[in-house]
Amino acid sequence: MAVAHTHIIALLALVITVGLSACSDSDSAPNTQPPTAAPEPEPEPEPEAQPFEELYTQGVDRYLGAYTPMLSETTEDIVQHTFGVGDGPLCLTGGEYTMATREGDGDAVMIFLEGGGACTSQLCQATPVATPGMPTFGIMDPTNEANPAADFDVAYLPYCDGSVFSGDTEYDDNDDGTVDRYHRGLKNLSAALDVVASTFTAPSKILLTGNSAGGYGTDYALPLVRKLFPDTPIELVNDSGVGIAFPGYIDFVSNEWNATAFLPESCEDCVTAEGHLTGYHIYQLDQDPNLRMGFMSTKRDSVIADTFLGIGGEAFEAALLTEMAALEQAHPERFRSLIADGDSHTFLQAQFTREVGGTTVNQWLADMLSEGDNWVSVSD
Numbered sequence: 001m002a003v004a005h006t007h008i009i010a011l012l013a014l015v016i017t018v019g020l021s022a023c024s025d026s027d028s029a030p031n032t033q034p035p036t037a038a039p040e041p042e043p044e045p046e047p048e049a050q051p052f053e054e055l056y057t058q059g060v061d062r063y064l065g066a067y068t069p070m071l072s073e074t075t076e077d078i079v080q081h082t083f084g085v086g087d088g089p090l091c092l093t094g095g096e097y098t099m100a101t102r103e104g105d106g107d108a109v110m111i112f113l114e115g116g117g118a119c120t121s122q123l124c125q126a127t128p129v130a131t132p133g134m135p136t137f138g139i140m141d142p143t144n145e146a147n148p149a150a151d152f153d154v155a156y157l158p159y160c161d162g163s164v165f166s167g168d169t170e171y172d173d174n175d176d177g178t179v180d181r182y183h184r185g186l187k188n189l190s191a192a193l194d195v196v197a198s199t200f201t202a203p204s205k206i207l208l209t210g211n212s213a214g215g216y217g218t219d220y221a222l223p224l225v226r227k228l229f230p231d232t233p234i235e236l237v238n239d240s241g242v243g244i245a246f247p248g249y250i251d252f253v254s255n256e257w258n259a260t261a262f263l264p265e266s267c268e269d270c271v272t273a274e275g276h277l278t279g280y281h282i283y284q285l286d287q288d289p290n291l292r293m294g295f296m297s298t299k300r301d302s303v304i305a306d307t308f309l310g311i312g313g314e315a316f317e318a319a320l321l322t323e324m325a326a327l328e329q330a331h332p333e334r335f336r337s338l339i340a341d342g343d344s345h346t347f348l349q350a351q352f353t354r355e356v357g358g359t360t361v362n363q364w365l366a367d368m369l370s371e372g373d374n375w376v377s378v379s380d
Contacts, residue, residue: 051288055264061224064190079101081099083097088191091161092183095129099156099195102153106204109153109205112209113211115211118308120252131158134154138352139352155192155193157188164220164257165214167257169183169256203229212239219281226291232290240298244316270283276319285335294364296347296348296361298342298344299342300313300317302344302345304345324337339380341380357379359378
């Protein structure tokens with residue numbers, strides 16, 4: 001028994017030794033498997049392109065946030081915002097710039113740019129004073145039940161800079177050492193839009209509109225409004241400032257008013273070969289998918305065709321019909337026009353209930369704002 005027990009102990013010792021040796025060999029053996037590579041990090045998604053980034057790079061937003069009103073006074077339901085003199089907002093001959101706001105019962109905002117001519121070294125016929133207060137005609141009337149914007153909050157921007165809200169320069173035309181023309185439209189516009197953004201912080205939609213010089217002004221206001229309200233739907237209605245011109249005119253006024261930054265350098269066809277701004281309006285719609293445009297004009301608008309362009313009613317009509325059709329063809333879901341017979345000028349205040357193509361101006365606007373299928377282009 002003792003011998004057997006000894007053999008068993010020896011056998012167990014042998015097994016343990018072999019096992020330990022095997023474990024030691026396993027532990028010390030080189031790892032022949034290649035190391036597992038760490039997974040590559042997912043690339044960061046490219047940031048979504050924002051509308052009008054090129055224009056911001058060119059400096060069109062350079063005065064946003066730069067000026068605040070010197071005084072804001074409330075009279076009944078109107079708040080009058082007045083800017084001081086100096087290097088900020090000014091009217092054409094150096095007077096104070098002022099604008100007004102009014103709270104409505106709804107949750108949308110109307111920004112209305114007033115008209116009043118234009119001023120260049122060739123022809124200067126422009127309103128030089130910003131009239132205080134707020135008119136109550138047509139689209140500006142909050143008591144008119146037929147006005148589809150009656151319950152909107154309103155920002156009213158008078159026009160007094162001679163440069164259709166775009167200029168940033170000044171001139172001593174007679175070399176007597178005194179400034180004769182202060183084209184500070186961009187400062188006026190930027191300061192006023194800052195007031196809009198601080199007063200009406202979260203609108204459901206924005207109706208950006210204006211007549212005559214203010215219609216042209218919507219072109220310049222749009223990228224600034226989009227910068228201040230990046231996600232808000234914008235309905236742009238341009239009344240009688242639709243960009244019909246002739247070769248060289250846009251370059252002339254843009255250079256004279258120092259407003260060339262609003263034309264993107266990458267857009268070679270923003271001004272057409274015939275001199276019209278159609279390509280620029282297409283660019284705006286291309287850039288901003290949250291934008292719709294409605295343009296209004298008479299066929300032979302005498303103020304634009306005769307006084308300021310000098311091309312005559314017949315040439316204006318031919319260009320107008322062609323360019324409005326081109327705009328709608330480029331963006332058939334988001335562009336419409338209202339074209340009336342005759343040579344009168346502006347609708348939104350002066351002819352708000354005029355019938356054109358079987359509908360009235362105010363109803364055409366209501367169809368646009370309702371975002372239904374009834375909003376179509378109309379003409380006489």
